[in-house]
Amino acid sequence: MLLCMVMNIGLPSSVVIASHIFRREHDRLKDYFVQIADIDDxxxxxxxxxxxxxxxxxxxxxxxxxxxxxxxxxxxxxxxKSKLLVDSLTQKQWDALGGESIPTDWETSTSPVYAPYAPEFNVLTTFGELDGKPLRFP
Structure with missing residues (x-):
């Protein structure tokens, strides 16, 4: 399990990825905007x-x-705003969350539906619900 720094919950490592805050393609500009010597810091x-x-x-x-x-x-x-995070998952990623064990009527549920292999993750979470959420740094 790895912690998603936006949702602050543990998820299977196969559905979590490392990313740059300041993008690699802007490496030449980093001295002007961020105080790091190496883009991979x-x-x-x-x-x-x-x-x-x-x-x-x-x-x-x-x-x-x-x-x-x-x-x-x-x-x-x-x-x-109303797009579910899980709508962007591949079948393999959905399976990594235990998607095959989720009831077939999960999309119409009026209460949270938690992923079997990520018990803190509600599969009904939308991008709109994350708007304004602070990043959680370890």
Whole structure:
């Protein structure tokens, strides 16, 4: 299990990925924006649930610094507000969460539906619910 730094819950390692806060493609600009010598410095790293990392890569979300120097998730794509995180998973990733054991009517449930292999993760979580959430650094 690895901790997703947005949701602050443990998930199977196969559905968590390491990502850069300040992107590798902007390495030449890092001296102007961040105070790290190496783009691969651990202080520039995040562990994210794969759907969150994918949305971050596609610029549907970003991490902004608030007045207290806390990174928070900002949802840029309004179409993602009601999008379930699990809608972005491959079948293999869904299976890693125990998706095959989830009742078939889970999408119409009015109460949380927790993933068998990630018991803190509600599979009904949307990107909109993450808007404004602070990153949790270990």
């Amino acid at each position: 651990v202080r520039n790293g995040l562990l994210l649930f794969k759907p969150i990392e994918s949305a971050f890569d596609d610029l549907d979300i970003a991490f902004l610094v608030d007045k207290e120097d806390q990174f928070t998730l900002k949802l840029f794509n309004p179409d993602f």
